[in-house]
Amino acid sequence: MKSNTPMDNNAAEEKLVSAASSEVIINIEKVNKWYDDFHVLKDIDLVVKKGERIVVCGPSGSGKSTLIRCINNLEEHQEGSIVVDGITLNKNLKNIDHIRTEVGMVFQNFNLFPHLSILDNLMLGPIWVRKMPKAEARATALEYLERVKIPEQADKFPGQLSGGQQQRVAIARSLCMNPKIMLFDEPTSALDPEMIKEVLDVMVELAETGMTMIVVTHEMNFAKTIADRVIFMDEGDIVEENEPLQFFNNPQHDRTKLFLSQIL
Ligand SMILES: Nc1ncnc2c1ncn2[C@@H]1O[C@H](COP(=O)(O)OP(=O)(O)OP(=O)(O)O)[C@@H](O)[C@H]1O
Ligand SMILES: [Mg+2]
16 A cells, blocks of 8 residues: 655655653553454553654554544443543543543544534534533634635535545544544545645644644654654554654564555
């Protein structure tokens, strides 16, 4: 899956200075998950520091989406513990609600409400979840539409926008909730090549603000630019993790080497 984005021509693009602090914001310990009898996550340990930027890669079916979906409880784990921003994910619905307001998520297929205007899509969460006054929610929405460079699309409906524009709206929608952590699940893989860069550019700008980010992606030049750490998953395991230069230039495990030889 060789990437053809304009970022390729810019591989020397400057690596962002790490924003990682010493404060732990996500602590995943010995997490196991099954779908019926299929063991999808196996003893996963992962500690993420505030401001850290992590890229997750690995073959299809290795459990990448499942892992990040467990972080905001879109999927439930059966064993082990996940603590996000000091709150343990368990059956307590209050905890889950709290974590979902702090953790934004961007999906491959945007998940915008088709019957609502762009502005209304952005105002929904702040008004209903954050209880923000309407005028303030509108101002916030417009601010983030500026940030993702499509303020002129405010009154249109999702179906009237390109895929790249819709994905930028989806990112803006998450940011309107003022999250502490942003999760991205292959945010560019449904996009035509010419739209990938505009979305990655927005994500690089977000990384520059110091946002804690976990990004499932196979955009390896993006990983080299923003990641503090690249994590490689296979068959429900974290097989290898390293800072990007080491990860790409000096992979340790045969499975990582094979994967990199297939995508690079
Ligand atoms: N709801 C589900 N019920 C049963 N099995 C599932 C479910 N969701 C995922 N799986 C299985 O769990 C495994 C991991 O899925 P997951 O979506 O986490 O993989 P992934 O690494 O994100 O793959 P991809 O790169 O294709 O998105 C796959 O074998 C998948 O078929
Ligand atoms: Mg996936």
